[in-house]
Amino acid sequence: MATVTSKITLTSTDLTSDVLDLSVTHNITATHNTGIARSNITSTAKTAASGQVTLYTGGEFGSPLYLYVHNTATNHATDNIVSIYSDTDYTGDMTSAEKAEVIYLKGKEWAFVPVFSANTLKAFASTSGTVIEWMIFGTEA
Numbered sequence: 001m002a003t004v005t006s007k008i009t010l011t012s013t014d015l016t017s018d019v020l021d022l023s024v025t026h027n028i029t030a031t032h033n034t035g036i037a038r039s040n041i042t043s044t045a046k047t048a049a050s051g052q053v054t055l056y057t058g059g060e061f062g063s064p065l066y067l068y069v070h071n072t073a074t075n076h077a078t079d080n081i082v083s084i085y086s087d088t089d090y091t092g093d094m095t096s097a098e099k100a101e102v103i104y105l106k107g108k109e110w111a112f113v114p115v116f117s118a119n120t121l122k123a124f125a126s127t128s129g130t131v132i133e134w135m136i137f138g139t140e141a
Helices: none
Strands: 002-012 019-029 038-040 053-056 065-071 084-085 103-107 110-115 119-125 132-140
Touching: 019 132, 038 119, 053 065, 053 132, 065 084, 065 103, 103 110, 119 132
Parallel strands: none
Antiparallel strands: 002 019, 038 132, 053 119, 065 110, 065 132, 084 103, 084 119
16 A cells, blocks of 8 residues: 655635635545556547547446546647546446536646546547546555
């Protein structure tokens, strides 16, 4: 087992009428992980499975698990957007278009989020060739 420490700090002097200064730290006991990976996304649509990147296949680990993902594109504009969605179909009749996108990252943006382990997570991008860096941290076998 390994300990992973996550920390986020949010500060602003002009977002609200008060100064914003938040810092939260959380230690995670990771019993297993996928290892850090870099993947080239060539799919530009949720409905086109070829070229998408599967970040996690539902049921591999127990809940909760944590996803780290970073859109490595250097342009923070509206191109090179990475969308991550749950490809899990609990009803048996959902089309790809109906499956919910849960994370939306412009270039340089990243996320570290707890994820329900039954969901299969896949990524596509607005621009073919966008590279993401990602890792799954599992907390239960």
